[in-house]
Amino acid sequence: MTQTARPTPDTLRRTDFPAGFTFGVATSSYQIEGAANEDGRGPSIWDTFCAQPGRIADGSDGSVACDHYHRWEADLDLIASLGVDAYRFSVAWPRVQPSGSGPMNAAGLDFYERLTDGLLARNVQPHVTLYHWDLPQPLQDAGGWANRDTAYLFAEYGAAVAARLGDRVRSYATLNEPWCSSILSYEIGHHAPGLRDRRLALAAAHGLLLGHALALPEVRRHAPGAQAGIVLNLGPQVSASDRPEDVAAARLADGRLNRWFLDPLLRGEYPRDVWEACGPDVPDVREGDLDLIAAPLDFLGVNYYSRGVVGASGGGVPAGAPVTDMGWEIYPLGLTDLLTRLRADYPKLPPVVITENGAAFADERSGGQVHDPQRVAYLQTHLMALLDALDAGVDVRGYFAWSLMDNFEWAFGYGKRFGLVYVDYPTQERTLKDSARWYRQFLR
Numbered sequence: 001m002t003q004t005a006r007p008t009p010d011t012l013r014r015t016d017f018p019a020g021f022t023f024g025v026a027t028s029s030y031q032i033e034g035a036a037n038e039d040g041r042g043p044s045i046w047d048t049f050c051a052q053p054g055r056i057a058d059g060s061d062g063s064v065a066c067d068h069y070h071r072w073e074a075d076l077d078l079i080a081s082l083g084v085d086a087y088r089f090s091v092a093w094p095r096v097q098p099s100g101s102g103p104m105n106a107a108g109l110d111f112y113e114r115l116t117d118g119l120l121a122r123n124v125q126p127h128v129t130l131y132h133w134d135l136p137q138p139l140q141d142a143g144g145w146a147n148r149d150t151a152y153l154f155a156e157y158g159a160a161v162a163a164r165l166g167d168r169v170r171s172y173a174t175l176n177e178p179w180c181s182s183i184l185s186y187e188i189g190h191h192a193p194g195l196r197d198r199r200l201a202l203a204a205a206h207g208l209l210l211g212h213a214l215a216l217p218e219v220r221r222h223a224p225g226a227q228a229g230i231v232l233n234l235g236p237q238v239s240a241s242d243r244p245e246d247v248a249a250a251r252l253a254d255g256r257l258n259r260w261f262l263d264p265l266l267r268g269e270y271p272r273d274v275w276e277a278c279g280p281d282v283p284d285v286r287e288g289d290l291d292l293i294a295a296p297l298d299f300l301g302v303n304y305y306s307r308g309v310v311g312a313s314g315g316g317v318p319a320g321a322p323v324t325d326m327g328w329e330i331y332p333l334g335l336t337d338l339l340t341r342l343r344a345d346y347p348k349l350p351p352v353v354i355t356e357n358g359a360a361f362a363d364e365r366s367g368g369q370v371h372d373p374q375r376v377a378y379l380q381t382h383l384m385a386l387l388d389a390l391d392a393g394v395d396v397r398g399y400f401a402w403s404l405m406d407n408f409e410w411a412f413g414y415g416k417r418f419g420l421v422y423v424d425y426p427t428q429e430r431t432l433k434d435s436a437r438w439y440r441q442f443l444r
């Protein structure tokens, strides 16, 4: 057997990955679309949240964002020019069904159909996420994801989208990062709707998983040729020391972030240790819920950015470790560790797609150029880490860089730039950063 030489970050090429491996870029609706009040779109929880003083670091909102709703054709040309196989975007529920229940908005569905067909015309596979956090406000007024009715309404909305776009879409993810749309949003209060109530957060997390479970068969019914799955934000939670109290804290952090979502989906049960730690706040899990939630997936989407180093007295980044502009440790080995752990711990793990990976840095444009060597290195080292996981036998089918372009980074506003493409917000001019040029070269 011939041994192929291991690539270095500089020699890394798409041909180092298996044939048929999908490379793409990703975005989400509220972060790029703008046009918040156009063509019948209804208000979302993020419109409401942004309007509350003090919620968003720079006081901004997504009402204009990257103006993608109007610039979509040029943006699709930009995507195609990178040479990617696929583009992952999300559908805004309030654009398609303004009240979250009742009539669909034809203009909203038309927009996503144009996007889908525009991608196919450019030979780029559309990968759709049905929910990336922009819940119609009327549903929040009725309790949001903590109200079980939302899960059933989500399935109806998902059915309408899949019925319209069908198999033209290669892959449907029901949810993006349900930890964020439950714990970060209902318990930590950092995201819309900005609540601080652990009981509601756990009810919302269960409601989201139920919504996923109810939407999945609808997607399969209307798009039988597409892949259907869910996207989780995952990361190793390692102990700050060997002290038993630190080890226990890291185990619980892992349970809250990772196992609370992985175990119901891939084992049909909530992790017992976390359940017990939640005491009276545990969700109302009804007969049959977990069987539905554990239905087989075509893929598990994994969003990986960093790891957590956890101790009994809190977490933090190890002294001297490199960090991104978000303050997140740059730790590529965590991606290999995470993927090999998923394979070891979950016999029912479906094929994995890295649906997001990337980094924010304080980029500046000068002379029409944006030099972002840290992002180039981030992408290279994480792709190398992914190769290590593939070598270890983990079945990974794709990789999407977050993000196509700079966009609205939620509670951080426009101050954090994750894009491969720089956006000058006053003019909406797009400029390829060096990282976009590197990715294009890597894919060529």
Ligand code: IFM
Residues within 6 Å of the ligand: 028, 031, 177, 303, 356, 402, 409, 418
């Ligand atoms: O911008 C977000 C995205 O919406 C979800 N995953 C993490 C990204 C960076 O914070």
